[in-house]
Amino acid sequence: MTQAPLLLSVDNLATHFFSQEGILEAVDGVSFDIHAGEALGIAGESGCGKSVTAQSILRIVPKNGKIVTGEISLIQNGETVDLVQLDDRGQEIRQIRGGEIAMVFQEPMAAFSMVYTIGNQITEVIRLHQECSQDEARERAIEMLQRVGMPQPEVTIDAYPFALSGGMRQRAMIAMALSCHPALLIADEPTTAVDVTIQAQVLELMKDLQRDMGMALIVITHDLAVISELCDRVMIMYLGKDVESAPADVIFRDPKHPYTVGLLRSVPELGEGHSQELDPISGSVPSPYRRPTGCPFHTRCPEFIPDVCDVHMPPQIELGAGHRVRCHLYVQD
Amino acid sequence: MAQADAVPNKANAATDASPGQPSEQPEESNVPSSADKVLEVSDLRKYFPIVRGFFRRQVGEVKAVDDVSFHVNRGETLALVGESGCGKTTTGRCVMRAIEPSGGGVLFRKRDGEEIEITTLSRPDLRAVQQHMGMIFQDPFSSLNPRLTVLEIIGEPFVTRKLIRGRRQLEERVAELLRSVRLDPTYMRRYPHAFSGGQRQRIAIARALALDPDFVVADEPVSALDVSVQAQILSLLKELQTELHLTYLFITHNLSVVEYLSDRVSVMYVGQIVELGRTDAIFERPRHPYTEALLSAVPVVETGKAGRRRERIILEGDVADPSNVPHGCTFHPRCPYVQDVCREEEPQLIDLAGANGSQPHFVRCHFAEELDLQGVRH
Ligand SMILES: Nc1ncnc2c1ncn2[C@@H]1O[C@H](COP(=O)(O)OP(=O)(O)O)[C@@H](O)[C@H]1O
Ligand SMILES: Nc1ncnc2c1ncn2[C@@H]1O[C@H](COP(=O)(O)OP(=O)(O)O)[C@@H](O)[C@H]1O
Ligand code: SF4
Ligand code: SF4
Ligand SMILES: [Mg+2]
Ligand SMILES: [Mg+2]
Numbered sequence: 017m018t019q020a021p022l023l024l025s026v027d028n029l030a031t032h033f034f035s036q037e038g039i040l041e042a043v044d045g046v047s048f049d050i051h052a053g054e055a056l057g058i059a060g061e062s063g064c065g066k067s068v069t070a071q072s073i074l075r076i077v078p079k080n081g082k083i084v085t086g087e088i089s090l091i092q093n094g095e096t097v098d099l100v101q102l103d104d105r106g107q108e109i110r111q112i113r114g115g116e117i118a119m120v121f122q123e124p125m126a127a128f129s130m131v132y133t134i135g136n137q138i139t140e141v142i143r144l145h146q147e148c149s150q151d152e153a154r155e156r157a158i159e160m161l162q163r164v165g166m167p168q169p170e171v172t173i174d175a176y177p178f179a180l181s182g183g184m185r186q187r188a189m190i191a192m193a194l195s196c197h198p199a200l201l202i203a204d205e206p207t208t209a210v211d212v213t214i215q216a217q218v219l220e221l222m223k224d225l226q227r228d229m230g231m232a233l234i235v236i237t238h239d240l241a242v243i244s245e246l247c248d249r250v251m252i253m254y255l256g257k258d259v260e261s262a263p264a265d266v267i268f269r270d271p272k273h274p275y276t277v278g279l280l281r282s283v284p285e286l287g288e289g290h291s292q293e294l295d296p297i298s299g300s301v302p303s304p305y306r307r308p309t310g311c312p313f314h315t316r317c318p319e320f321i322p323d324v325c326d327v328h329m330p331p332q333i334e335l336g337a338g339h340r341v342r343c344h345l346y347v348q349d
Numbered sequence: 350m351a352q353a354d355a356v357p358n359k360a361n362a363a364t365d366a367s368p369g370q371p372s373e374q375p376e377e378s379n380v381p382s383s384a385d386k387v388l389e390v391s392d393l394r395k396y397f398p399i400v401r402g403f404f405r406r407q408v409g410e411v412k413a414v415d416d417v418s419f420h421v422n423r424g425e426t427l428a429l430v431g432e433s434g435c436g437k438t439t440t441g442r443c444v445m446r447a448i449e450p451s452g453g454g455v456l457f458r459k460r461d462g463e464e465i466e467i468t469t470l471s472r473p474d475l476r477a478v479q480q481h482m483g484m485i486f487q488d489p490f491s492s493l494n495p496r497l498t499v500l501e502i503i504g505e506p507f508v509t510r511k512l513i514r515g516r517r518q519l520e521e522r523v524a525e526l527l528r529s530v531r532l533d534p535t536y537m538r539r540y541p542h543a544f545s546g547g548q549r550q551r552i553a554i555a556r557a558l559a560l561d562p563d564f565v566v567a568d569e570p571v572s573a574l575d576v577s578v579q580a581q582i583l584s585l586l587k588e589l590q591t592e593l594h595l596t597y598l599f600i601t602h603n604l605s606v607v608e609y610l611s612d613r614v615s616v617m618y619v620g621q622i623v624e625l626g627r628t629d630a631i632f633e634r635p636r637h638p639y640t641e642a643l644l645s646a647v648p649v650v651e652t653g654k655a656g657r658r659r660e661r662i663i664l665e666g667d668v669a670d671p672s673n674v675p676h677g678c679t680f681h682p683r684c685p686y687v688q689d690v691c692r693e694e695e696p697q698l699i700d701l702a703g704a705n706g707s708q709p710h711f712v713r714c715h716f717a718e719e720l721d722l723q724g725v726r727h
Contacts, residue, residue: 061575181667211432211602213664216646220663238576241648268652282580284609286647287725290629292609296580300545 020051022091023199023232024073024117029086029100030256031065031072040304042068042081044256048249050200055226055233057243057264059279060253061301066236069253070202073234074113075104092116092199115145118193122205124185127192128177134161134188135173138195145196160191164221183214187221194225201226202234207242219245240279244268249338252276255304255312262339272341274319311344319345386458387564387596388421388444393453395439399672411672413439415620417453418698421564426590426597428611428628430604430643432668436620437600441566444598445482446475457481460563480510483557487569489549493541499552500537503527506559526555529592530585547578554585558593568600583610604647608632608725616640619669619679622698626710633724636701636712638684641722660723678715690715 031043043065050056058066071077073088088099090112102109113119121127128137138160139153148156154173161169164187177185186206193201203222207215223246226233235246243250244264251261252275260273271277278297285292299316302308308315314325321344330344395414398407414436421427429437443450446467455467457478465478486492493502503523507513513522524534530551541549550570557565567586571579587610589595599610607614607628614631616624616639624637635641645662664683669675675682681691698713714720 061577183667211668212604212643212646213432214667215648216661216663219648220661239648241650244650245648265651268650279576280650282577283650284580284583284605286605286608286644286649287632288608290608290610290612294580294584294609296584297577298581300547300575300578 020053022049023052023054024050025087025089025091026069026073027087027089029069029072029088030084031068031077031081032084033078033081035080037305041256041307042304043072045086046251046253046256046258048251048258048261050232050234052199053226053230053232054249055235055247057240057247057250058234058236058253059238059240059243059250061238061279063255063301063304064253065256066253067204070119070204070234070236073099073202074117074119075099075102075109076113077104090116111145114141114193114198115196116198117200117202118196118198119202119204120189120193120206122208124182124189125177127189128185130176130178133174133176134180134192135175138173138188138192141192142195157191157195160195161188163225164188164191164194165217166191182210183217186210186214186218190218190221190225194229194231197229198231200232200234202236204236205238206235208237208239215242222246240268240283252279255301255307257312257342258340259313259343260339260341262335263337266336266339272335272339272346273313273343274317274345275313278316278318311342319343321345385423386420387423388458388598389454389456390420390440390444391418391454391456393417393440393443393455394451395436395443395448396451409672412620412674413671414443414450417617417620417622419615419622419625421596421598422612423563423596424590424594425612426599426610428607428614429598429600429617430602430607430614431617432602432643434619434668434671435617436671437602437617438568440617441484441568441598441600445479445484445566446470447484457564480506480560481563483560483562483565485550485553485557485565485567485570488573489546489553490541490573492553493549495541498538498540499523499527502541502552503537503556503559506556510560512560522559523555526559527552529558529589530555545578546574547581550574550578550582551585554582554589558589558595561593562595564596564598566598566600569602570599571606572601572603586610604632604643616643619671619674621679621713622711623680623713624711625698627708630708630710631724635722635724636710636717636720637680637714638686638720638722639680641724642683642685644725645723662723678713680714686716686720688715 027047029043029046033040033042046069060066072083083100086100090097090099135157138157142153142156158169158173161173166172166187180188207218235243237243247264250264250267251258254275260276271280281295282297284294297316302315310326310328311330314320324344330342332340332342333346334340393414394416397411397413399409399411401408417440429440431437442448444455450468457465457467459481470478500523503526504519507519513519523537527534527537532551571582601607611628614628615622618639624631624640631640635644642662642664662685666683669679677693678691678696681687696713696715698711701710701712701717702708
């Protein structure tokens, strides 16, 4: 199989927040590649920097934060743009947001304004990115709503967001995100706030859309099972670091980083019965203002090597094709 | 309808034992006698009025809980599971009488065998009984008063009920409780904000266990926590159950948690129980299409083990509105097996035990016996 062309390459990205309490290294040297049509899952516990990674790509990091190092290369039609170098309020990034790269959120209410109909809002996005008349935009919005399985799209298009059920709002948000046929969709906890039956609908929809539209996908979630359902590759984050990255089938079969192993053993798995043993990771994620020295996971790690893990930051080690891990256990000497 | 598990297997009198169904031990073994039932809930109802306008005229009602009957055996965990809005929290709160039920009975049986009908108690008597019941909520951030120290929070039930007088004695008891939830007793002078979500949930558990309850209602106690911390709290709850012989009514929307923690499960849909029985039997072979759909919707981690991938059933639409329940079977607008009769006639909760070994297995579906539904593979 030939590799699809590279679409987005994030290299050594670091995004920090500045406050009186000090510097918070929300994202601290993260690298990953996404090829056209590929689905990447980003997982980790809350506060590990998943959302800030997404915000950095779209250049919507809140004002008290800043991308301090790294490159985010978007490659389209043979041309490469470093998104980090763009003016975050300039014309260029505004065209990319909602155009080449779109985003959906956990809470659909965050994507919509309450005072306009979903039709108004979707057509506005379409007209911002594409040359077309109001009627053509409306036509496309209806098509998109139909595509995401909205019942009676010709009627629903004139509904206000609050009048829709949770599942329908989720669909409307996805329709809006996809209305300009993005090359990359970033979904930040897209199903965390919905019930399992609605989650199954949304996951199925995202799978279909990704396949039909050839779009690449970044799925951010704390639920590894969701990633397993949707993604080709996985990146596990802990305290702003990409501690392990690998193809999905590799990481779930043979996880290497003690944090990944711990996450997988922490969740009871359906079908494993009443007597399954959970082996939870001890403690909780430390305050980001008091980052442990050395390996950020050493305060909770069952494999902790004294005088090594608490002193030296582990290097990133290449274990196999596309399998990288930051852990002293795998250092060869 | 009578108390659920007390109903004999009237449903199967005329049906042939379904072929291909490995019958479980036929002997009438560990079906507990009523003396072992901590709680017997019968025909519990809670209707919330929908009021409009200045005069607060009632224009309808939300049937949040509608004729729910179940019991909880001493020492077991009964899970209540279903999508949001199906009435789990309302059921849990009515059982404790934290809110007033609109109808039905809740019989509570203390360790010494004394039986108390909760729904008709006067306020002071109710408070006396409530000390035998603990409650743990979803959100450990809003359930702990930020202005009180851990000592005051956990010690509160002893102080208000005048059960402990001396400060030394109180501190000793609180320290013991903190140790039981695996927290450092020296933390008792701190305020809730100094703790992580998982630690706060431990504090909430310690408080729920303070008066040595017979029975604990846990309403989504891990849903707001991080994955690794969820596992810690689930393991802790399981350990405490063994150590302290606790009985849990465990409310959750997470089916993996149901399987991990519960002995029996009650599946709710729009205010009613649609399936009730042993968790392993139901997960192996569900008999209600809604249970099948719920199990099938759960995403699983693909570890490369053979035979893991199941065929997914995608339900159409959303949960029905409990103020406007569909006619006939409430699940019919989403049910993949719907027939004409489902739109007309409301199915009753019947016991399939005869076709499924001796353990009671209640299902509310016209076709419960015919359908060959898919469970999770072990
Ligand atoms: N606007 C902000 N100001 C200060 N700190 C922030 C802000 N947004 C996020 N953070 C911090 O950055 C870290 C990473 O956050 P985030 O990316 O949201 O985590 P998650 O993995 O849960 O999505 C956390 O410690 C969080 O508290
Ligand atoms: N205080 C209330 N007033 C009116 N309706 C309520 C109230 N509490 C709950 N409900 C309604 O009752 C139904 C069941 O709610 P709940 O018991 O919280 O469900 P669950 O815990 O299963 O999510 C829902 O439709 C909810 O909106
Ligand atoms: S580097 Fe050391 S502490 Fe960090 S994950 Fe590896 S073994 Fe654990
Ligand atoms: S009674 Fe009919 S609609 Fe209801 S669950 Fe059974 S088959 Fe489905
Ligand atoms: Mg986030
Ligand atoms: Mg609830």
